[in-house]
Every structure is written in structure tokens, then in C-alpha cells.
Amino acid sequence: MSDDIALMTASQLVKLYRAGELSPVEAARAALARIERYNGKLNAFNLVAAESALAAAAESEERWRLGAPRGPLDGVPTSIKDVLLTKGWPMLRGSKAIDPDQPWEEDAPSVARLREHGVVMLGKTTTPEFGWKGITDSPLTGITRNPWNPATTPGGSSGGASAALAAGMGALALGSDAGGSVRIPAGFTGVFAIKATFGRVPAWPLSPFGTLANIGPMTRSVTDAALLLNVMSEPDPRDPYGLPYHGTDYTNGLEDGIEGLKIAYSPTLGGQKVDPEIAALVARAVQVLADLGAEVTEAEPDFTGADEVFRIHWYAGAANLLQRFDAAAIAGMDPGLQEVAEEGRGYSLLHYMGAVARREALTAAANRFHQDYDLLVTPSLPIPAFEAGEEVPPGSGMTRWPEWTPFTYPFNLTTQPAASVPCGLTGAGLPAGLQIVGPRFADALVLRAARAYEQAAPWSFPDLEQTLKD
Numbered sequence: 001m002s003d004d005i006a007l008m009t010a011s012q013l014v015k016l017y018r019a020g021e022l023s024p025v026e027a028a029r030a031a032l033a034r035i036e037r038y039n040g041k042l043n044a045f046n047l048v049a050a051e052s053a054l055a056a057a058a059e060s061e062e063r064w065r066l067g068a069p070r071g072p073l074d075g076v077p078t079s080i081k082d083v084l085l086t087k088g089w090p091m092l093r094g095s096k097a098i099d100p101d102q103p104w105e106e107d108a109p110s111v112a113r114l115r116e117h118g119v120v121m122l123g124k125t126t127t128p129e130f131g132w133k134g135i136t137d138s139p140l141t142g143i144t145r146n147p148w149n150p151a152t153t154p155g156g157s158s159g160g161a162s163a164a165l166a167a168g169m170g171a172l173a174l175g176s177d178a179g180g181s182v183r184i185p186a187g188f189t190g191v192f193a194i195k196a197t198f199g200r201v202p203a204w205p206l207s208p209f210g211t212l213a214n215i216g217p218m219t220r221s222v223t224d225a226a227l228l229l230n231v232m233s234e235p236d237p238r239d240p241y242g243l244p245y246h247g248t249d250y251t252n253g254l255e256d257g258i259e260g261l262k263i264a265y266s267p268t269l270g271g272q273k274v275d276p277e278i279a280a281l282v283a284r285a286v287q288v289l290a291d292l293g294a295e296v297t298e299a300e301p302d303f304t305g306a307d308e309v310f311r312i313h314w315y316a317g318a319a320n321l322l323q324r325f326d327a328a329a330i331a332g333m334d335p336g337l338q339e340v341a342e343e344g345r346g347y348s349l350l351h352y353m354g355a356v357a358r359r360e361a362l363t364a365a366a367n368r369f370h371q372d373y374d375l376l377v378t379p380s381l382p383i384p385a386f387e388a389g390e391e392v393p394p395g396s397g398m399t400r401w402p403e404w405t406p407f408t409y410p411f412n413l414t415t416q417p418a419a420s421v422p423c424g425l426t427g428a429g430l431p432a433g434l435q436i437v438g439p440r441f442a443d444a445l446v447l448r449a450a451r452a453y454e455q456a457a458p459w460s461f462p463d464l465e466q467t468l469k470d
Helices: 010-019 024-042 050-065 109-116 159-166 183-189 222-232 276-291 306-322 327-331 335-345 349-369 443-456
Strands: 045-048 077-081 120-125 172-177 192-195 214-219 262-265 295-298 375-379 418-425 431-437
Touching: 010 024, 010 050, 010 222, 024 045, 024 050, 024 077, 024 120, 024 159, 045 159, 050 120, 077 159, 109 120, 109 172, 109 222, 120 159, 159 172, 159 183, 159 214, 172 192, 172 222, 183 192, 183 418, 183 431, 192 222, 192 443, 214 222, 222 443, 262 276, 276 295, 276 375, 276 418, 276 431, 276 443, 306 335, 306 349, 375 443, 418 443, 431 443
Parallel strands: 077 120, 077 172, 262 295, 262 375
Antiparallel strands: 045 120, 172 214, 192 214, 192 418, 375 431, 418 431
16 A cells, blocks of 8 residues: 555545545546656556546545445546546547547446546546557657657556556556456556456447457555455447446455365466566566465466467457558558568458357367366466567567467457556566466456455556656
8 A cells, every 4th residue: 555645546446435534536536647747658548637637536526525425436536538538528549540620429238437536537548549559659659658768668458547546647558458468467567457248348449359359457455456346347339248247246246265276277378488687577476366365386278389370360359440541541550460461351251250160169178177277377478578669679680569478368369357566676677467367257266366466465556757757
């Protein structure tokens, strides 16, 4: 817990609001002051709505004064990734191809739920063009940087959201994840994020990347993520894939610990190469889980061929996206996005349907695996953050971002809940992440395990006066 208002968790803020010891206006001003001071160096926000945020905070302050808050997150400063519709604000998705001069009259489901619950929306956070890659830079907004070291990337595609959280620019953030896009930046910036079971959080409009895509909470604590998921998972009729609403309170049982759980530990998920420092930090974190009473065994599901299956789905999704634009608009887009879309256009329907069948087999394998194990843990990422503005680590011989994210995208294919928990710093002072994966629909169990680890191994945030000094 922090004494700095800008770094307080949502839970801390609400407790102080309820006691009359802090005002939502003070919390909003603290977040806005951080944005004003550091966003020029980090480029986490591409839209800041200070005036409307302060007005919303003042309304929240009055509700708390009257003892009538709208919900458990009323007055909490929050950012929205710029791939989500937000009434009155452009949704540009990191692209010059989107015309900002539109009415923008509707909220996406998760944004609508947050608005109904009275959160204070600070603005929109940066994303690579249409969220297509695992880092955050775009032709529209330029390069977003990591608060732990601005020479490095915060990851992506929710990199603006993660940079904002780590830097104290709001207590909560909405991100999206179709191949790891909340977990990758959480791993690189030392914050928490969970991709819930597909369909748990309603979405609209649907992603051009299809059923890989999820809307995910990003926070500075596990408890905050549980509270945020409570709100985000409320139903919306616009999502054709939405799961039946069951009204689960994800804070119930959050403190129950993990004693007796059977946890599979896969250090390489089928032989992936992992940086030795990352491997050591993750192994240490797994030992913490064992010390907490879990029964930990090295084991892994068979995800052979997941890389090709994901590539076909992803590249076809990019082709699906770009067919909505004319040649002139496409010519101004990120060259990498153009390249993967071009490959995706070459897939036949039968080729794609073959990948769908292989995806179904991977999902069945994961379901069978979890008959024996309550949870699976892996590294969130095999490497620490690398140079900002590069799609792949320089000198790695890689060509595309999925080559360095082999631990995240498999669980988009299988639709399982998966979270990234900070688990230490490398010698260079860059975060590592532990990924906790559950069987489908076991979102509460993933959160419970993450909370148990968080209590045993609390994490910290960067000293911006040091990391961002001139």
C-alpha cells in the first residue's frame, strides 16, 4: 500500500472516500498531475480529459458525502485503452485512417458499466495501430515508453494502459487482449492484469481478430482487478458471445489461499527459450506458491503447433481488418500490419477452417490437462523489456512479435483465464511476470492464487524521479 495518493490502489481510495478522509477530487488531481508531469516522456495517454474528469470527481465527492456512491469504484481515476468506444471521445485505435470527426455517441459495454458505477475517466491510452502487435507504437501517436526504463518498451498492445498504471496515472485501466495484450505489458511494467474466460466480459463492437479478443482489467493490485472484473462482467445484450451473467463477486474467497491446490509448473511450455534471469525469478515465485501449501509439479499441456494456429487466426484477422479501408488509407498504416494482412489475404477458407479445427483440439487438450491440475503457471514472457520502437528484440533473429510471446497467445486460442503477476526485477531493474492460468470459467481461482502470491511477495513501482530523470 502507498501513502502517495497517485499510487494508491482503488481499494485504498474507496476506503478513504468512505471514511471522509480523502476526496475523489484530490485523487483525480493527483492522477492528472502525474499525467501532466510524466506523459510527455512516456506517451501513455493520447487523450487527456482533465476538465470532465474533475467534474466527474466533484459529482462523486458529493455522492460519497451523502453516503450514496454508485458502486464500489465510484470516484476512482481510470483510463480507457483507445480501442474502446467512449461516448464523446474519438476512438482512433492508433491509426490515421480513422476520422476523429464523428459523433462518438456510444460506450463499449465495459466503458458503459464503469460510467454507471461512477468511475472518473481520465482519458484514452495509446495502442499500436488497431492493437495488432505486442509493443506500443503507431503512426498516429508515436512510441510509448516503459516507466522502469524509458529506453525500453512497455509491451502492448495495452502498453499505454500499463505505463499509466506503473507511473501513477490512474488506479485502474481498461485494456484488451487477443494474444497477450494485457498480460504482455503487465509483465514488462510490473502491474497486474487478467484475461478472463472468453465471453466473461461483454464486448462490442467485436474485434476484427474474432474470438481471440477479450477486454481485460489492468490494476496495481489483485483485489482491484477483482472489483473491476465485478463491474466489467455485468451483462450487455450487444455481445453475441457473452456468457450468461452469474453475478459472481470475485472478491469472495479471494483471501482463501492456495493450500492443497494442484499446480502444474511449465518453465518453458514445450521448450521455449527463456532468459536465465527471467527463468530464475519465475522459479523463485513458483517456490513461493509451494511454500504457501500448493502441490507443485512440473507438467505442461501439449500445445504443439499453437504458433501456426495463432498466426493463421491473427493474420487472417489483420486481412479482415484492412479490407474495410481503401488503398490510400492502407498505404499510410504501420508497414508490419500491412505485411501480416497481405499474408492473411493469401489463406484459403479451407486453410483457415483447418486452423479452427486445430484450435479446437488444443482447447480439448487444455481441458483434459486441467482434469489433473487446478492451475498452470509459466513465465508471462521469456524476456525482459527490450528497446522501445522495435517489434522484436534487436539482434534476436526474430521477425514478428508472436515469436517472443509464446506463453500468452496459446490461452487466447483455448479461451482460458490467464493473469500476469509481477514476480521481481532483473539485474537491470526491469520487471518479470509470473503467468497463472486456470481452466475455463475458473476466473475466481486465478485471482485467488494471484492474491495469495501478492500477499507473500508484494511488488513495488518505479521511482520516476530516477527512471525518468533528464
